[in-house]
Amino acid sequence: MKLLQAKLSKYTEPQKAKAAGVYPYFRAISSEQDTEVIINGKKVLMFGSNCYTGLVNHPKVKEAAIEAIKKYGTGCAGSPFLNGTLDIHKQLEARLAEYVGKEDAMIYSTGFGVNLGVVSTLTGREDYIILDEQDHASIIEGRRLSFSNYLKYKHNDMASLEEQLKKCAPDKVKLIVTDGVFSMEGDVANLPEIVRLAKQYNATVMVDEAHGIGVFGEGGRGTCNHFGVTNDVDLIMGTFSKSFASLGGFIATDKEITNFLRHHSRSYIFTASITPASTAAVNAALDIMIAEPERQQNLWDLTHFALDGFKNMGCEIGHTSTPIIPLFIRDNYKTFGITRDLLNEGIFVNPVVSPAVAPTDTLIRFSLMATHTREQVSFALEKIHKVFKAYGLVD
Numbered sequence: 001m002k003l004l005q006a007k008l009s010k011y012t013e014p015q016k017a018k019a020a021g022v023y024p025y026f027r028a029i030s031s032e033q034d035t036e037v038i039i040n041g042k043k044v045l046m047f048g049s050n051c052y053t054g055l056v057n058h059p060k061v062k063e064a065a066i067e068a069i070k071k072y073g074t075g076c077a078g079s080p081f082l083n084g085t086l087d088i089h090k091q092l093e094a095r096l097a098e099y100v101g102k103e104d105a106m107i108y109s110t111g112f113g114v115n116l117g118v119v120s121t122l123t124g125r126e127d128y129i130i131l132d133e134q135d136h137a138s139i140i141e142g143r144r145l146s147f148s149n150y151l152k153y154k155h156n157d158m159a160s161l162e163e164q165l166k167k168c169a170p171d172k173v174k175l176i177v178t179d180g181v182f183s184m185e186g187d188v189a190n191l192p193e194i195v196r197l198a199k200q201y202n203a204t205v206m207v208d209e210a211h212g213i214g215v216f217g218e219g220g221r222g223t224c225n226h227f228g229v230t231n232d233v234d235l236i237m238g239t240f241s242k243s244f245a246s247l248g249g250f251i252a253t254d255k256e257i258t259n260f261l262r263h264h265s266r267s268y269i270f271t272a273s274i275t276p277a278s279t280a281a282v283n284a285a286l287d288i289m290i291a292e293p294e295r296q297q298n299l300w301d302l303t304h305f306a307l308d309g310f311k312n313m314g315c316e317i318g319h320t321s322t323p324i325i326p327l328f329i330r331d332n333y334k335t336f337g338i339t340r341d342l343l344n345e346g347i348f349v350n351p352v353v354s355p356a357v358a359p360t361d362t363l364i365r366f367s368l369m370a371t372h373t374r375e376q377v378s379f380a381l382e383k384i385h386k387v388f389k390a391y392g393l394v395d
Helices: 001-006 013-019 058-074 087-100 111-119 137-145 159-165 192-198 223-227 253-264 276-291 293-313 332-343 374-390
Strands: 037-040 043-044 105-109 129-130 149-153 174-179 206-210 233-240 248-253 324-328 350-352 363-367
Touching: 043 374, 058 149, 058 276, 087 105, 087 233, 087 248, 105 111, 105 253, 111 137, 111 174, 111 206, 111 233, 111 248, 137 174, 149 159, 159 192, 159 276, 174 192, 174 374, 192 206, 192 223, 206 276, 248 253, 293 324, 293 374, 332 350, 332 363, 332 374
Parallel strands: 129 149, 129 174, 174 206, 206 233
Antiparallel strands: 037 043, 105 248, 233 248, 324 363, 350 363
16 A cells, blocks of 8 residues: 555544444435435435525526526636636626625635635735634635735634734735634624724725625625625625525625736636536526515524524524524534434434534534525424434433
């Protein structure tokens, strides 16, 4: 056996979980991604999706994707820098910039690629990147590719953020990057205070709205819109793989920044463009999000109903106030076992274990879509209570 294979063969955690019958990943779905899916021929309620708007199976979104394939084909066969820019890409960029309230926007092939390409590119060797310790992995990877100085503040702790800002040279660029809604525990960044500190210390702010768009703000415009700080946030990032029911992502900012990124961001220049179908699907989803505010309202009605249900049940749910509801288990294998047992009861949820979180912070991630019904949520609450009680987590 070669050295690489010998080294990697020591990683046996997945095999152990499989042998114990609790391995929870790569569960194959044989139906559309909806509130109800089919796994192994069995109907299961989906509470593990990030499509907060529930648009991934909307007829208008699917039809738009089909029509785009008919006109443009299945792919672009090149990056946007060369042969991969379509007129519908430019049209969507203009719509997205207007939607989130910025001067310009750029479309990337994935949301991960946005953060990777933006965070790694904007700042120089003597500048600073300042991250919340619970920022998304794509932000962290972007920082790792940067040559800039790196500072980290305690999660959503504004005193800690100010401590880091004080360490920075006043005449150097300081880029604060935060999630708007934190993807695992569902809590919301303190954007008003982040903006205030950014002004005080002459820093630039970038907000990842991956889990905020479609949920917060007028027409689902995100947390920056919700808090009224859009004009004070310099860069707004969004992904298409969640509320927009597609694949890809974007950064919206001023034209000076996009001009630089279009000619320096490697995950933009050296990655093939987002497909015509994905682009058209986003455009159709955007139409629906703006035209149907009742969809967003239903999501919040369900969120409050579920939050009340979990609190009354005695579940530990942390600081969430969003459709992302963490149910803390605080034990890796118990989390795996509960995930398996809930699937057997007809409930699909996602386990979050170390190293994604500390071993003492493991949780079940329960997430809602606007298309869920109150009856479906009630059924899930009933089954979760049954399983949690069996594990001694609730009475």
